Amino acid sequence: VDARAPARFxxxxxxxxxxxxxxxxxxxxxxxxxxxxxxxFKPAAQLRAEFESLLAGRDPATVVHQCGSGVSATPNLLAMQIAGLGPTALFAGSWSEWCSDSSRPVERG
Incomplete structure (x- = not known):
């Protein structure tokens, strides 16, 4: 789950x-x-409903949070924990680490 603004995503x-x-x-x-x-933070039940909608049936235990550099992803990680959907993982290097290797695929749109 990428925590960056939609235009960056x-x-x-x-x-x-x-x-x-x-x-x-x-x-x-x-x-x-x-x-x-x-x-x-929004109430736990609201966060749970929003994340369940976003995940669309995916197992919350498989979620890896990321953003640009690992900082702004932490509120998503914490929100899922508050919602009772954690623990989840954090890719601390996030987009900055991912895109630094030109052999890795990139999606746009």
Whole structure:
């Protein structure tokens, strides 16, 4: 689950890394989607419903969170834990590490 903004995920803009796009097969959930208007995490039941919808039947135990550099993915990881869908994993190197190897595939769109 990629926590970057949708435009970065789709590869329309990339302000930090030399390659735009996302890891093939990744799903996009911007980390800010976990927060309510008050800046706090949404209720557990709401987070659970949103992640279950995003995962569309995928086993939550197989989720690996990532973003640009591993920082903004952590709210998604924590939100899934709050929702009772954890533990899940973090790819700390995230997009920056992935795209640094030109032999790795990249998806856009």
């Amino acid at each position: 789709r590869g329309e803009v990339e302000p930090l890394d030399p390659v735009a796009g996302h890891i093939p097969g990744a799903l996009n959930r911007p980390f800010s989607d976990n927060l309510g208007p008050d800046g706090r």
